[in-house]
Amino acid sequence: MEEEINNSNKNNNIKQKNENKQEELNEKQKERKYLITRNLQEILGEDKLVKQIITGKNIHVYWGTATTGRPHVGYFVPIQKIADFLRADIKNRLLYYEYVIKALMTALNVPLEKLHFVRGQSYQLSEPYTKDLLRLSSLVSLRDAVRAGAEVIKQMDDPLLSGILYPLLQALDEQYLKVDGQFGGLDQRKIFILAEEQLPRIKLGKRFHLMNPMVPGLTGSKMSSSEEYSKIDLLDDPDVVSTKIDSANCPSIESGIDNGVLAFYQHVVFPIIGGSIIMNNQQFCDFPSLQKAFKEELIKEMNSKIILNNF
Amino acid sequence: MEEEINNSNKNNNIKQKNENKQEELNEKQKERKYLITRNLQEILGEDKLVKQIITGKNIHVYWGTATTGRPHVGYFVPIQKIADFLRADIKNRLLYYEYVIKALMTALNVPLEKLHFVRGQSYQLSEPYTKDLLRLSSLVSLRDAVRAGAEVIKQMDDPLLSGILYPLLQALDEQYLKVDGQFGGLDQRKIFILAEEQLPRIKLGKRFHLMNPMVPGLTGSKMSSSEEYSKIDLLDDPDVVSTKIDSANCPSIESGIDNGVLAFYQHVVFPIIGGSIIMNNQQFCDFPSLQKAFKEELIKEMNSKIILNNF
Numbered sequence: 001m002e003e004e005i006n007n008s009n010k011n012n013n014i015k016q017k018n019e020n021k022q023e024e025l026n027e028k029q030k031e032r033k034y035l036i037t038r039n040l041q042e043i044l045g046e047d048k049l050v051k052q053i054i055t056g057k058n059i060h061v062y063w064g065t066a067t068t069g070r071p072h073v074g075y076f077v078p079i080q081k082i083a084d085f086l087r088a089d090i091k092n093r094l095l096y097y098e099y100v101i102k103a104l105m106t107a108l109n110v111p112l113e114k115l116h117f118v119r120g121q122s123y124q125l126s127e128p129y130t131k132d133l134l135r136l137s138s139l140v141s142l143r144d145a146v147r148a149g150a151e152v153i154k155q156m157d158d159p160l161l162s163g164i165l166y167p168l169l170q171a172l173d174e175q176y177l178k179v180d181g182q183f184g185g186l187d188q189r190k191i192f193i194l195a196e197e198q199l200p201r202i203k204l205g206k207r208f209h210l211m212n213p214m215v216p217g218l219t220g221s222k223m224s225s226s227e228e229y230s231k232i233d234l235l236d237d238p239d240v241v242s243t244k245i246d247s248a249n250c251p252s253i254e255s256g257i258d259n260g261v262l263a264f265y266q267h268v269v270f271p272i273i274g275g276s277i278i279m280n281n282q283q284f285c286d287f288p289s290l291q292k293a294f295k296e297e298l299i300k301e302m303n304s305k306i307i308l309n310n311f
Numbered sequence: 312m313e314e315e316i317n318n319s320n321k322n323n324n325i326k327q328k329n330e331n332k333q334e335e336l337n338e339k340q341k342e343r344k345y346l347i348t349r350n351l352q353e354i355l356g357e358d359k360l361v362k363q364i365i366t367g368k369n370i371h372v373y374w375g376t377a378t379t380g381r382p383h384v385g386y387f388v389p390i391q392k393i394a395d396f397l398r399a400d401i402k403n404r405l406l407y408y409e410y411v412i413k414a415l416m417t418a419l420n421v422p423l424e425k426l427h428f429v430r431g432q433s434y435q436l437s438e439p440y441t442k443d444l445l446r447l448s449s450l451v452s453l454r455d456a457v458r459a460g461a462e463v464i465k466q467m468d469d470p471l472l473s474g475i476l477y478p479l480l481q482a483l484d485e486q487y488l489k490v491d492g493q494f495g496g497l498d499q500r501k502i503f504i505l506a507e508e509q510l511p512r513i514k515l516g517k518r519f520h521l522m523n524p525m526v527p528g529l530t531g532s533k534m535s536s537s538e539e540y541s542k543i544d545l546l547d548d549p550d551v552v553s554t555k556i557d558s559a560n561c562p563s564i565e566s567g568i569d570n571g572v573l574a575f576y577q578h579v580v581f582p583i584i585g586g587s588i589i590m591n592n593q594q595f596c597d598f599p600s601l602q603k604a605f606k607e608e609l610i611k612e613m614n615s616k617i618i619l620n621n622f
Contacts, residue, residue: 130435
């Protein structure tokens with residue numbers, strides 16, 4: 001809770017600074033910055049990003065994802081952002097799941113030729129990388145490493161060493177992929193902080209970090225690969241999708257409980273279609289209007305059927 | 312305590328098996344095996360060693376030591392064993408502290424030309440090594456790694472990752488130094504067990520492990536680099552040595568307390584001189600006779616003066 005307050009303070013500070021810097025940007029640069037940062041939940045090192053936009057130098061961003069299990073529709077959210085990065089003429093480096101990611105990109109009309117897919121093994125076994133890994137491991141304590149991975153690595157009573165090393169490897173990726181910043185879900189935050197804190201200690205620099213919000217699962221909490229009914233897999237059969245949506249949690253807004261179905265509209269449906277939705281004979285051009293209608297009970301769980309038609 | 316009982320059972324089993332195998336060895340092979348194994352406290356995989364002696368193939372043994380602080384006279388014990396290995400025509404690979412070890416060898420008339428000094432960096436940053444390290448780290452749990460290093464790595468509330476990785480690195484050394492077995496103090500036992508258990512899981516084979524006893528410190532417990540009065544440094548001035556010996560613990564045998572001074576005779580003085588000692592006008596040819604005289608109170612703390620003359 002305390003951390004949340006800190007975060008929101010930090011966000012305010014960032015916004016403040018940003019507004020000052022913003023004035024130095026010309027129209028084209030402002031547009032570029034808008035594309036890069038829209039729909040993000042948090043940015044670390046925004047100053048760095050703004051500075052780089054002003055200099056007009058190339059910007060390289062890295063998105064690496066270590067999924068456990070089959071990719072689900074939650075992936076459309078970061079891929080929307082990558083489309084934004086491309087529109088802003090950022091160079092992207094992507095790790096893992098090349099084929100699935102390419103298919104998702106194609107589905108969203110993202111031009112593939114501007115993406116650079118990197119296989120970790122192409123550099124992770126090199127001598128300088130290993131040297132840096134060992135140097136880093138003599139600076140990072142067990143507690144710091146475990147804490148950094150807490151939201152990303154499956155927590156076990158007696159974890160494997162690979163899981164403990166993981167945040168160090170992801171931090172080093174920034175250096176070896178030669179990027180200016182890293183992009184990921186808000187669940188990556190602690191790994192990003194580790195990278196910001198530890199890489200400068202071995203003279204490997206500090207990058208900016210862009211974080212998109214986490215899509216809630218259909219059951220209300222975080223969409224999780226390991227919780228079958230919280231997610232829609234990209235490879236699910238239509239009738240499985242239908243069952244999942246029918247059983248999804250769609251409580252009233254007053255209840256204060258996360259509404260997985262509405263979140264799905266907000267994070268997946270609206271960003272993808274980019275147009276309007278007809279539901280219950282009404283037209284909705286954006287998420288707020290749909291949310292308002294739901295609040296006023298003009299539409300109800302009915303909408304879950306419509307999602308189905310959209311996919 | 313239970314572990315101790317298991318160990319002694321294991322030792323008995325090894326002895327039993329060994330005696331059966333022993334019969335297959337010819338006189339020269341028996342002599343060779345005697346040289347390799349004398350004065351050791353424990354052997355794992357003795358069968359493997361005997362088998363290799365029978366085939367007549369070269370035997371490579373690795374001794375790596377990560378000392379904390381200046382080397383002390385306790386080092387004479389493993390170096391005596393290395394001299395034994397050389398007498399038995401074993402190839403030795405040594406890591407770390409090249410200069411000090413060479414000086415100790417010279418002091419004991421050990422021929423240096425048969426020793427092969429290896430610097431860890433010559434292979435520890437190679438691609439296959441890193442690959443194996445990452446493979447191993449995805450099999451070994453945190454608890455197993457911490458347990459393996461418990462007696463060798465300084466225990467901290469929040470250890471650095473390098474200390475946790477250490478047992479894995481030492482195990483991998485066996486493969487990358489291309490040795491048939493590893494030699495070390497009994498304090499290395501848990502690391503050796505980790506090597507025996509984990510290397511076969513990534514198809515890197517299993518070696519034999521030779522362990523010499525730990526020399527008690529002058530103050531009674533283990534000789535420790537970090538406990539100044541428990542050890543005699545190789546670089547100590549004569550008067551410092553004199554003070555340390557004068558203040559050394561030399562209780563009666565009945566007391567059941569470790570006697571650091573007698574242990575010093577047993578593990579350091581007798582093996583080095585290889586002859587007899589005159590003490591209190593009596594001649595002692597081996598440690599047991601000295602121990603007996605001390606027990607019968609024919610000699611007393613007097614002897615501490617004589618040690619001084621020997622160094």
